[in-house]
Amino acid sequence: xxKLILSVLLLLPTPVLAQFGDLxxxxxxxxxxxxNVHMLMGAGGNIGVSVGPDGVLIVDDQFEPxxxxxxxxxxxxxxxxxxxxxxxxxxxxxHFDHTGGNAVFGRQGLIVAHTRVRTRMIKxxxxxxxxxxxxxxxxxxxxTYNQGLSLHFNGExxxxxxxxxxxxxxDSMVYFTGSNVLHVGDHLFVDMFPFIxxxxxxxxxxxxxxxxxVLQTLPTGVKIIPGHGPLADRxxxxxxxxxxxDSVALVRTKRAKGxxxxxxxxxxxxxxxxxxxxxxxxxxxxxETVYTSLASSEKVRAxx
Numbered sequence: 001x002x003k004l005i006l007s008v009l010l011l012l013p014t015p016v017l018a019q020f021g022d023l024x025x026x027x028x029x030x031x032x033x034x035x036n037v038h039m040l041m042g043a044g045g046n047i048g049v050s051v052g053p054d055g056v057l058i059v060d061d062q063f064e065p066x067x068x069x070x071x072x073x074x075x076x077x078x079x080x081x082x083x084x085x086x087x088x089x090x091x092x093x094x095h096f097d098h099t100g101g102n103a104v105f106g107r108q109g110l111i112v113a114h115t116r117v118r119t120r121m122i123k124x125x126x127x128x129x130x131x132x133x134x135x136x137x138x139x140x141x142x143x144t145y146n147q148g149l150s151l152h153f154n155g156e157x158x159x160x161x162x163x164x165x166x167x168x169x170x171d172s173m174v175y176f177t178g179s180n181v182l183h184v185g186d187h188l189f190v191d192m193f194p195f196i197x198x199x200x201x202x203x204x205x206x207x208x209x210x211x212x213x214v215l216q217t218l219p220t221g222v223k224i225i226p227g228h229g230p231l232a233d234r235x236x237x238x239x240x241x242x243x244x245x246d247s248v249a250l251v252r253t254k255r256a257k258g259x260x261x262x263x264x265x266x267x268x269x270x271x272x273x274x275x276x277x278x279x280x281x282x283x284x285x286x287x288e289t290v291y292t293s294l295a296s297s298e299k300v301r302a303x304x
Contacts, residue, residue, distance in 0.1 A: 028073045030049075046229075061101030064103050098227070163187055181224075188236070193282075208244045208245065
């Protein structure tokens with residue numbers, strides 16, 4: 001039951017959280033990664049942290065009720081006894097398990113994200129049947145970009161690159177060049193089927209293209225911070241890409257044979273992916289996402 005509650009928390013906005021669990025019991029755990037970079041795990045998307053002479057920069061910030069615990073963890077990483085506020089917050093995408101803390105950290109730090117992250121947060125969204133209200137002004141990105149940008153902070157270049165039409169239409173990855181650490185946001189769920197937000201401009205084919213390109217250009221020895229799951233490496237990303245390719249090929253073949261969504265779901269995935277459906281996204285949900293996304297893409301191509 002506890003696992004189910006935490007899974008629900010990952011995709012619920014702050015006003016709904018109280019109905020499903022007590023975030024006061026969540027522990028924010030720091031994990032050293034490499035160089036200046038650490039990872040914080042709590043509830044929601046993993047947080048990347050750069051700590052050094054210029055201060056603190058974070059990638060994503062989980063839920064607003066965890067902000068004080070995050071500040072305490074940042075203070076310890078920075079070598080102090082108190083809490084710390086980051087100078088910069090980079091959002092990998094708009095989902096509230098990655099941007100919930102913006103409302104706190106945006107009061108003193110600068111929030112950086114893709115243009116579509118700001119647009120979606122201003123308008124409010126619906127995801128998995130949950131209505132997400134427009135974000136308050138202090139939670140909105142104040143520095144936006146279309147393709148990417150670089151920040152020079154704590155002695156290294158931090159490269160932010162847009163990943164189009166994948167998990168959403170506003171995702172980015174963040175590469176810490178000196179530390180050799182890559183935060184890929186929700187373009188990696190370690191050994192789990194991913195959530196792809198088709199309602200926010202995400203597509204399965206775009207997601208696969210993005211992850212394949214990341215794998216092709218992956219630096220030697222890089223440490224990977226995933227959106228969800230433990231600290232990862234090239235092998236974890238390779239397993240993920242293989243699963244995505246197998247899923248798309250499987251569903252595409254069955255669609256070509258005229259099989260319905262219900263038939264595809266009933267036949268399931270190969271046995272080797274059984275454990276992948278034990279995360280938040282179950283096998284049926286994953287197959288429905290792939291089927292729906294491929295059908296939509298085929299319709300668009302047929303109309304062109």
